[in-house]
Amino acid sequence: xxxxxxxxxxxxxxxxxxxxxxxxxxxNVTLEVQPGEFFSLLGSSGSGKTTTLRLIAxxxxxxxxxxxxxxxxxxxxxxxxxxxxTVFQNYALFPHLTVSQNIAYxxxxxxxxxxxxxxxxxxxxxxxxxxxxxxxRPSQLSGGQQQRVxxxxxxxxxxxxxxxxxxxxxxxxxxxxEVRQELRDLQRQTNLTFIYVTHDQExxxxxxxxxxVMHNGQIEQIGTPQDIYQAPTSLFVAQFIGKANFLSGSxxxxxxxxxxxxxxxxLIQAQVPGFQVVAGDRVTVMIRPEHMQINPCATPxxxxxxxxxxxxxxxxxxxxxxxxxxxxxRVIQLGQPIADSTSRYPAVxxxxxxxxxxxxPA
Amino acid sequence: MNNSVxxxxxxxxxxxxxxxxxxxxxxxxxxxxxxLPIAVLIFMSFNRSKILALPxxxxxxxxxxxxxxDAALQISLLNSLQVASVATLLSTFFGLFxxxxxxxxxxxxxxxxxxxxxxxxxxxxxxxxxxLLAYFSDLGFGLSLWTVILGHAMFGLPVALSPIxxxxxxxxxxxxxxAYDLGAKPAQVFTTVLFPYIRSAVIAGALLAFxxxxxxxxxxxxxxGRDNTLPIEIWGRLRTNITPEIAAIxxxxxxxxxxxxxxxxxxxxxSEA
Numbered sequence: 155x156x157x158x159x160x161x162x163x164x165x166x167x168x169x170x171x172x173x174x175x176x177x178x179x180x181x182n183v184t185l186e187v188q189p190g191e192f193f194s195l196l197g198s199s200g201s202g203k204t205t206t207l208r209l210i211a212x213x214x215x216x217x218x219x220x221x222x223x224x225x226x227x228x229x230x231x232x233x234x235x236x237x238x239x240t241v242f243q244n245y246a247l248f249p250h251l252t253v254s255q256n257i258a259y260x261x262x263x264x265x266x267x268x269x270x271x272x273x274x275x276x277x278x279x280x281x282x283x284x285x286x287x288x289x290x291r292p293s294q295l296s297g298g299q300q301q302r303v304x305x306x307x308x309x310x311x312x313x314x315x316x317x318x319x320x321x322x323x324x325x326x327x328x329x330x331x332e333v334r335q336e337l338r339d340l341q342r343q344t345n346l347t348f349i350y351v352t353h354d355q356e357x358x359x360x361x362x363x364x365x366x367v368m369h370n371g372q373i374e375q376i377g378t379p380q381d382i383y384q385a386p387t388s389l390f391v392a393q394f395i396g397k398a399n400f401l402s403g404s405x406x407x408x409x410x411x412x413x414x415x416x417x418x419x420x421l422i423q424a425q426v427p428g429f430q431v432v433a434g435d436r437v438t439v440m441i442r443p444e445h446m447q448i449n450p451c452a453t454p455x456x457x458x459x460x461x462x463x464x465x466x467x468x469x470x471x472x473x474x475x476x477x478x479x480x481x482x483x484r485v486i487q488l489g490q491p492i493a494d495s496t497s498r499y500p501a502v503x504x505x506x507x508x509x510x511x512x513x514x515p516a
Numbered sequence: 517m518n519n520s521v522x523x524x525x526x527x528x529x530x531x532x533x534x535x536x537x538x539x540x541x542x543x544x545x546x547x548x549x550x551x552l553p554i555a556v557l558i559f560m561s562f563n564r565s566k567i568l569a570l571p572x573x574x575x576x577x578x579x580x581x582x583x584x585x586d587a588a589l590q591i592s593l594l595n596s597l598q599v600a601s602v603a604t605l606l607s608t609f610f611g612l613f614x615x616x617x618x619x620x621x622x623x624x625x626x627x628x629x630x631x632x633x634x635x636x637x638x639x640x641x642x643x644x645x646x647x648l649l650a651y652f653s654d655l656g657f658g659l660s661l662w663t664v665i666l667g668h669a670m671f672g673l674p675v676a677l678s679p680i681x682x683x684x685x686x687x688x689x690x691x692x693x694x695a696y697d698l699g700a701k702p703a704q705v706f707t708t709v710l711f712p713y714i715r716s717a718v719i720a721g722a723l724l725a726f727x728x729x730x731x732x733x734x735x736x737x738x739x740x741g742r743d744n745t746l747p748i749e750i751w752g753r754l755r756t757n758i759t760p761e762i763a764a765i766x767x768x769x770x771x772x773x774x775x776x777x778x779x780x781x782x783x784x785x786x787s788e789a
Contacts, residue, residue, distance in 0.1 A: 213693055233696040246694035250712045260698040263708070307698065 158225075160314055160347050161187040161210055166219030168205055168371075179205040180216070181371040187315070187349060192341050194350045196358040197368035198394075203351045206368070207317050210349065212236050224314050239308035240317040243324060245300045247292035247307075254279070254288040257306045264311065278306045297325050298333060305340070315347045322357065334361060355395050359383065367391050387428060389514050392440045399446075399483050401439040402516070405431050412455075412508045415439055417480050422456045427513040436516040443486040445510035448474060454505030462502055465491050476504060554770065561763035568760050579764040589765065592749035595661060599745055600729040603665045607672030608722040614673065615681040636671035641734030644671065649738045659741040667739045668729040675728055676721035679784055683717035716783040723780035727773050 168180040180202045187193045195203040208214045209221060212233035221229045228236050239260070247256050254275050255262075261271045279285045282302045292300060301321060308316055321337070322330045338361050341348045352358050358365050359379040367374040367382060367390075375382060375391045386392035392400070403417035408431060412423040415437065424439055431437065447454070448462075460478035472491045476483050483504065564574035583589060614633060618626070636644055648667050649659075657663060687710065695705040711718075733747045740748065746769070750762060 211697060213697075233693070234699050234701055238697075240694070240697045242690050242694060244688075244690055246688070246690040248691060248694075248709060259695075259700075259708075263698060263700045263704055311699075 158189060159186040159222075160189045160191075160224050161185075161349065162220075162222040163206070163209070164220040164222070166206075166209060166216045166221060168209060168214060169217045178202075178371045180209065183219070183368075183371075183373055185366055185373060185376060187347060189347055190345045191363045192338070192348045192350065192361055194352060194358040194362040194365045195368055196352060196355060196365050198353050200370075201368040202371035203353075203368045204319060205371075207240075207319055207349065207351050210315070211238055211240050211317055237314045238317060239313040239315075240319065241301075241304045241308050241321050243319045243321070245292075245304040245324075247300055247303055249292055252289050252291060253284065253295070253303050256292065256303055257310055259307060260311045274310060278310050282306045298329055301325065301333065309344070309346070312346070315349060318348060318350045320352055321350075322352075322354075337361065359395075367394060369394070385428075385512065386440070386514065389438055392438075392512070392514055397443055397484065397486075399441045399443060399481075401441075401480055403437060403439055405433050405435045405437060408433060413513060415511075415513070420458065420479050422458075422480075422511060423508040424511040424513050425509050429515060431513065438514045438516050440512045440514055441483075441506055441510060443473070443484045446483065446485040446504055446506045448476075448485060448487065448502050448504060450503070450505035455508040456511060457503055457505040459501055460504050467491060476502065478504060557763050558767045558770070560760055561767045563760060563763075565760065568758050568763060579760045580768075582761050583764045583768070586761070589746070589749060592744045592746045595743050596730055596746040599661055599665050599668060600726050603668035603672050603729045604676075604722050604726040606665070606669035607676045607725040608718060610669075611673050611676035611680060611721060611725075612718065615677050615684055618681060619684040633677060634674045637674050641732075642738075645735040645738030648735070652739070659739055661740070661743050663739040663741075664736050664745065667735045668732060671735070672725035672729055676718075676725045679717040679721045679724070680714060683714045683784075687713055720780040720784040723776050723783075727776050727780075731769070731773065 163183055163185050166180060166183045167178060169176045169178055171177045183202070183206055195206055197203045205214060209216055210223075212228070212231060212235075215230060219229075220227060223236060223238060248259065251259070257278050258271050258275050261274065266274075275288070279288055282305065284299060284302050284306070287295065287299060287303070292303070295303065301324075304321075318337075322333060325333060334357060337348075350358075350361065359382075362379055364376060364378055365382050366376045369390050374394075375387050377385075382391060383395055386395065389400075392398055401417050403415045403422075405413060406416040406421060407414040411426075413426055413431060415422050415424050417439065422439070424437075450457070458478050458480055460476035460483065462474060463477050464475040466473040466475075471486050471488055474485045474487070474491070476485065485504065559572075560568055561579055562575050562577070563570075563572055564576040564578070565572075617623075618630060623629075644667065648663070648670070652659065652663050691709055691713070692705060695709045696702075700708060731747060732745075733751060736745055736748055744752070746765075750765060753759075753762060
């Protein structure tokens, strides 16, 4: 554990049900968040990401493990004693209070003087560009406005960590991207630690400094967006993030610069993985569709001849499907397609580099 | 079918006006049948006639004047107000606690508990009255306004409980969590977030309990000592001396009760929304 991590979960578990078959909502989760980081918990529903967030906030107590915030053990502390605030999915604005009163709530609870409260509300309204909404009730606000009020309320007394539970899911698709950028700018400006829960990988990849991918209550991988995308360490992460081609094969030779893989008699060069391999091991090979080139100009490390059997034009990109001795492969390239129909260029060469050929445990 | 005026798809539009006209007429007749006796009584209270009968001899407020000056009536009115106030306080207070128990906790015998709480309004007043009478005399309590208060509080509790519980079940849990999350201690969460949300339901429940207590006769007869509440006083007089003064008093009670009930409904409107 690093000295100054602001949130530290140590082998935390949460179980539901009893008797013979307990269900683990969260199982042996260990993670650390550094101050000023934008950290995301990414997974589909039931992956345990929301439960993990609630364990940090204090709405749930773990059945095993320890929760530390800024070095202090808070495992059994209730939420009102933790210096952590949450932005809920449905914003949870108090309906009987005005916008200003909602934002001032944490200060009023802490019995801050009325004069100071008034000043800080003004500052907050200005920062979130909602000056004219001060006297409105939450029911009179749009979704985007409600979210800003929820953010303002959670940030007014500068907590150590801000937890966000799928804050964009309740917004219209149109404004989601705009708000997403605003959140990132806000985090950079205030330099606060944000822990963000989402099921949307695009959100996680574009917003985060680091991501923890979760599945079935456990952490699959923690890393920067590049780590997660370029170097997934498990089949689940590789399949969950982005699109990829997956091939099954066995290790033919282990060399220092690359690993030679045998796939149905074809030999290809793959990048040296982070785990031990010996000749004969079964492995899964992953190649991202954008790392493959049709009829490449320079000689690539790996090439194979295939037959183009479908093409999908998507404006900015085009996706091709090829039948090869390695199986059916998908390729995505920028720009214009190489052919109008698949019959004119039946046999094409497909090429890719060793560094883009990732090995995963079978 | 959409009603073009309100846009509410549940409302049937007036396409068949003959059917609608017949329905309207029938409804009007039913309402008249139900409310005519009361309307006549109100009418009679303004009648310048020494007996409670037609013909109409002219408009007067004399009966109201006499009613206001009647000493025995004033004492019994005071008794009624005292009983209703204390009974309402007890009903609402315990009703609030009971509603939290039902909403928040699961405990052994919870269903039995809920049924038992509702019994006083389901059972005939006579049953409640006799049961309490036997109970109090076994304990050696003399009958007085206090026994009446306890009797009224018993059926007031489920009456107050009902709107409070309904409102509580509508309370979004996330609001409570948000309050805790932002630093509020449990007592603060109750006063700043939870109670404001249910306040209108608490008041509505209290008003209903008050109205029922004020008008109650059956249980009161069993449990009162020498003091009379207003309905008991009126009832006593009806057996000996029927004057239009009674009609005036009845009209006043009707007006007050109606205002209270309407106010209680208005307060609870957000639960319907």
